[in-house]
Amino acid sequence: MRSSLTTKLLITLLGWGIACLMFFPIFWMVLTSFKTEGAAIATPPQLFFTPTLESYVEVQSRADYLSFAFNSVAVSVGGTVLALLFAIPAAYAMAFHPSTRTRGTLLWMLSTKMLPPVGVLVPIYLLFRSAGLLDTRIGLILIYGLMNLPIVVWMLFTFFKEMPNDILEAGRMDGARAWGEVWYLLLPLTLPGVASTGLLSLILCWNEAFWSLNLTSSAAAPLTTFIASFSSPEGLFFAKLSAASTVAVAPILVFGWLSQRQLVRGLTFGAVK
Amino acid sequence: MIVPLVMTLWFSFQYYNLLNPEAAGFAGLDNYRFLVTDPDFWASLANTLILLGSVLLITVVFGTLLAVLYDQPFPGRNIARLLVIAPFFVMPTVSALVWKNLMMHPIYGVLGYLARSVGLEAVDWFAEYPMVSVIIILSWEWLPFALLILLTAVQSLDHEQREAARMDGAGPIAQFFHITLPHLSRAISVVVMIETIFLLTVFAEIFVTTAGGPGNATTNLAFLIYARALIQFDVGGASAGGVIAILLANIVAFFLVRTIARRLEV
Numbered sequence: 001m002r003s004s005l006t007t008k009l010l011i012t013l014l015g016w017g018i019a020c021l022m023f024f025p026i027f028w029m030v031l032t033s034f035k036t037e038g039a040a041i042a043t044p045p046q047l048f049f050t051p052t053l054e055s056y057v058e059v060q061s062r063a064d065y066l067s068f069a070f071n072s073v074a075v076s077v078g079g080t081v082l083a084l085l086f087a088i089p090a091a092y093a094m095a096f097h098p099s100t101r102t103r104g105t106l107l108w109m110l111s112t113k114m115l116p117p118v119g120v121l122v123p124i125y126l127l128f129r130s131a132g133l134l135d136t137r138i139g140l141i142l143i144y145g146l147m148n149l150p151i152v153v154w155m156l157f158t159f160f161k162e163m164p165n166d167i168l169e170a171g172r173m174d175g176a177r178a179w180g181e182v183w184y185l186l187l188p189l190t191l192p193g194v195a196s197t198g199l200l201s202l203i204l205c206w207n208e209a210f211w212s213l214n215l216t217s218s219a220a221a222p223l224t225t226f227i228a229s230f231s232s233p234e235g236l237f238f239a240k241l242s243a244a245s246t247v248a249v250a251p252i253l254v255f256g257w258l259s260q261r262q263l264v265r266g267l268t269f270g271a272v273k
Numbered sequence: 274m275i276v277p278l279v280m281t282l283w284f285s286f287q288y289y290n291l292l293n294p295e296a297a298g299f300a301g302l303d304n305y306r307f308l309v310t311d312p313d314f315w316a317s318l319a320n321t322l323i324l325l326g327s328v329l330l331i332t333v334v335f336g337t338l339l340a341v342l343y344d345q346p347f348p349g350r351n352i353a354r355l356l357v358i359a360p361f362f363v364m365p366t367v368s369a370l371v372w373k374n375l376m377m378h379p380i381y382g383v384l385g386y387l388a389r390s391v392g393l394e395a396v397d398w399f400a401e402y403p404m405v406s407v408i409i410i411l412s413w414e415w416l417p418f419a420l421l422i423l424l425t426a427v428q429s430l431d432h433e434q435r436e437a438a439r440m441d442g443a444g445p446i447a448q449f450f451h452i453t454l455p456h457l458s459r460a461i462s463v464v465v466m467i468e469t470i471f472l473l474t475v476f477a478e479i480f481v482t483t484a485g486g487p488g489n490a491t492t493n494l495a496f497l498i499y500a501r502a503l504i505q506f507d508v509g510g511a512s513a514g515g516v517i518a519i520l521l522a523n524i525v526a527f528f529l530v531r532t533i534a535r536r537l538e539v
Contacts, residue, residue: 008347009432011347012348012349014342015342015343015345015347015353016349016353016515018342018353018355019352019353019356019357020337020356022356022357022359022360022413022416022417023356023357023359023360024383025360025368025371025372025375025376025413026359026360026363026371026385028375028376029367029371029375032375032517045381045383045386100427101469107526110470110526112519112522113470113474113486113522115474115515115518115519115522116473116476116495116498116499116518117474117476117495117512118476118498118499118502118514118515119383120515121499121502122502122508122511122512151467151470159298169302181381191416194523203362206364207362207363207364207365208479209364209365209476210365210476210477212437218448223364224364224366227364227366227367227370228366238374238375238381239368239369240369241374242371245367245370245371249363249364249367251360252362252364253359253362253363256358256359256360256361256362257355257359258361260355260421
């Protein structure tokens with residue numbers, strides 16, 4: 001009895017200790033955002049201080065947070081919807097009408113994700129300039145949709161693959177067309193998988209920094225650009241930097257926490273039940 | 274997807290420097306020859322692989338251990354779990370900035386303060402151990418991801434099976450190696466696959482913290498191409514680097530597939 005109690009205490013301590021350690025940088029960032037600039041760089045670092053909203057006010061007066069946040073939401077949702085729109089038919093075709101090259105095609109698509117985006121930056125930039133897509137939300141949505149397409153297709157493929165072909169077969173017997181098959185049978189039955197695929201894509205879009213920094217300047221700039229504008233010229237204004245970071249991270253963090261159960265189901269590709 | 278790829282391939286055979294428009298035209302393999310004779314290129318290739326290997330190792334090993342830990346019941350476990358997975362949702366730019374300025378800064382950072390308070394010299398992380406610093410930041414970002422996946426797998430473990438093993442006299446360590454670990458192999462494959470995709474193209478963390486330096490200590494392939502294209506404006510050279518990056522990606526993908534994807538029933 002005694003030993004099991006000690007074990008339990010040890011596990012509790014270890015569990016909470018590691019949790020606090022991992023969360024500490026985020027905690028410290030939030031804490032610093034409520035300090036004055038002077039208190040933020042005080043040595044030794046202060047744990048107790050009079051909180052102030054000074055930095056938040058300053059950040060808001062320099063850049064309109066809401067417009068950046070709106071862009072982030074718009075391009076993340078847009079990019080995700082676009083990717084799903086293309087990925088669902090592609091994954092359907094690969095899962096239910098496979099050819100000998102399906103496996104190779106899938107892997108080739110995934111390997112393009114391993115190419116550093118800079119490798120295609122110049123061509124994309126030139127294409128966007130001729131098409132007038134620079135600094136537009138549509139342009140960013142296009143890029144984000146394409147960027148996540150390989151992963152989205154692959155995840156959907158593994159979900160669709162789990163569906164017994166018989167059900168679709170039965171639908172076809174009853175006269176369902178390909179579209180009807182997808183819309184009335186496949187999607188409702190694989191909805192949890194499709195949802196978690198979408199969630200992951202949303203998170204990846206929200207945190208994407210490379211394309212947004214290079215292809216937008218103001219009108220369509222999402223929160224990653226907002227952060228960059230507070231980091232480069234004045235790296236030493238810790239409190240303002242922390243305030244900007246906090247407001248940029250908070251929405252996706254809350255969203256991630258709320259959806260983590262759903263998310264993980266997709267990430268494991270149904271492979272882990 | 275194909276158009277930019279073909280354009281990259283095309284540019285990689287051209288002399289194309291935005292600073293020197295006169296030297297244009299077909300270059301044959303010059304861009305590639307220039308690249309492979311450049312010591313920076315080989316260093317960046319090595320850095321890319323070191324980064325990939327170390328972060329994978331750290332996150333998989335600690336991810337597995339933590340998954341077993343957070344599978345045990347203890348008070349407040351759900352909240353503790355939420356705290357541990359939080360770093361995965363933080364933007365790479367923000368986590369790099371927070372680590373650089375609030376944690377690892379030699380004067381104002383928390384780590385520097387801790388070192389001084391126990392009487393040690395504060396470490397200037399990015400100057401003295403640049404690669405280690407980048408690996409720490411990346412591991413902090415990806416450990417929660419590995420944990421999230423592996424935890425789900427551990428939870429799905431058949432408890433009767435473990436109970437039976439315990440009855441047969443298997444200690445906790447034997448149970449871990451003979452029951453838990455084999456059960457996790459598929460989940461580990463998923464973690465390795467997805468992390469590889471993102472770790473091969475790490476950019477924001479390096480750009481924000483060390484800018485590839487000091488020297489070329491933390492320049493990976495992604496950053497090298499960036500530097501070629503947007504600092505030296507050598508589009509041809511950068512494109513050649515891009516093509517090599519694609520080749521590398523395909524080689525890695527090939528090995529991944531042979532060893533891992535088979536388990537994923539692709």
